[in-house]
Amino acid sequence: MEIRSVGIVGAGQMGNGIAHVFALAGFDVLLTDISEDALKAAVELVGHHLERQVVREKITAEAKKAALARIKTTMTLTDLGQTDLIIEAATERETVKQKIFDELLPHLKPTTILTSNTSSISITRLASRTDRPEKFMGFHFMNPVPVMQLVELIRGIATDEPTYKTLLGVVEKLGKTAASAEDFPAFIVNRILMPMINEAVYTLYEGVGSVKSIDESLKLGANHPMGPLELADFIGLDTCLAIMNVLHDGLADTKYRPCPLLTKYVEAGWLGRKTQRGFYDYRGEAPVPTR
Numbered sequence: 001m002e003i004r005s006v007g008i009v010g011a012g013q014m015g016n017g018i019a020h021v022f023a024l025a026g027f028d029v030l031l032t033d034i035s036e037d038a039l040k041a042a043v044e045l046v047g048h049h050l051e052r053q054v055v056r057e058k059i060t061a062e063a064k065k066a067a068l069a070r071i072k073t074t075m076t077l078t079d080l081g082q083t084d085l086i087i088e089a090a091t092e093r094e095t096v097k098q099k100i101f102d103e104l105l106p107h108l109k110p111t112t113i114l115t116s117n118t119s120s121i122s123i124t125r126l127a128s129r130t131d132r133p134e135k136f137m138g139f140h141f142m143n144p145v146p147v148m149q150l151v152e153l154i155r156g157i158a159t160d161e162p163t164y165k166t167l168l169g170v171v172e173k174l175g176k177t178a179a180s181a182e183d184f185p186a187f188i189v190n191r192i193l194m195p196m197i198n199e200a201v202y203t204l205y206e207g208v209g210s211v212k213s214i215d216e217s218l219k220l221g222a223n224h225p226m227g228p229l230e231l232a233d234f235i236g237l238d239t240c241l242a243i244m245n246v247l248h249d250g251l252a253d254t255k256y257r258p259c260p261l262l263t264k265y266v267e268a269g270w271l272g273r274k275t276q277r278g279f280y281d282y283r284g285e286a287p288v289p290t291r
């Protein structure tokens with residue numbers, strides 16, 4: 001099936017990055033959110049990031065203009081029903097995702113492919129509650145979406161081959177690389193990345209190192225572009241905790257026990273960059289470690 005139009009649910013950090021790459025690759029994008037301010041902010045941010053690409057001579061000014069013209073927004077979720085492909089990129093809570101799919105289902109074209117950008121929730125379970133489990137897949141982008149090359153493709157137990165092949169073609173058109181993962185908790189990237197981040201928080205919790213020494217060790221000692229605590233702030237500590245809980249519950253192994261210090265930061269509402277405070281305090285000119 002040829003995909004021309006894409007509906008994106010959620011204009012947050014992932015949704016706006018996904019809108020950016022699809023619009024730049026020539027797809028018509030319809031972006032929705034429950035907040036009008038979030039929609040406005042998302043389109044502005046896409047414009048800002050596209051401009052940066054123009055300045056760095058990665059794209060032309062015409063390509064930027066054309067991409068922005070391809071992005072439309074709506075506050076009405078059901079408007080997305082006529083698009084060829086829907087990517088749900090809402091909050092990482094199963095009840096929220098479920099409610100979105102329930103509301104969308106009666107308005108979908110029979111051919112529309114439904115996907116979720118979930119970083120850890122069972123695709124098979126999400127799919128089973130829709131009218132089209134064979135046309136349902138996990139479509140997991142990495143943050144920041146315009147920069148990261150990888151997209152994880154996760155087939156539920158019922159996903160059919162044409163749906164998988166269609167999404168492989170879409171990833172190719174985006175100029176990205178697909179990795180196929182089986183539908184087990186947190187798939188591939190987060191199954192490996194999150195326990196590392198959680199271990200970094202334990203290292204801090206047990207006093208083995210400070211925020212600065214832990215991040216510097218991994219940056220300079222293992223050539224990671226960001227230290228694990230800086231990366232946790234970048235992803236969002238609530239998201240990191242949610243993924244650790246999915247691993248802990250889904251695999252029933254104590255090695256995935258979320259660090260109590262991670263839980264405490266989330267309880268404090270110190271969720272990382274998005275709330276201006278996490279393992280670093282971002283309220284001043286330069287980030288300052290909070291421990």
Ligand code: CAA
Pocket residue numbers: 049052053056058119141142143144145146147148189190193225226231235239
């Ligand atoms: N949106 C769009 N573009 C961005 C961006 C953003 N938020 N942040 C940076 N960029 C672009 C810049 O424009 C620049 O582009 P060019 O190379 O084309 O000029 C490029 O990224 C590099 O940016 P900077 O020079 O400003 O910064 P940097 O060299 O420090 O790189 C980084 C920034 C790319 C984010 C880098 O630090 C990095 O790769 N960090 C690790 C990111 C990572 O691991 N992401 C995966 C998280 S896990 C995940 O997403 C899965 C999940 O489910 C939780």
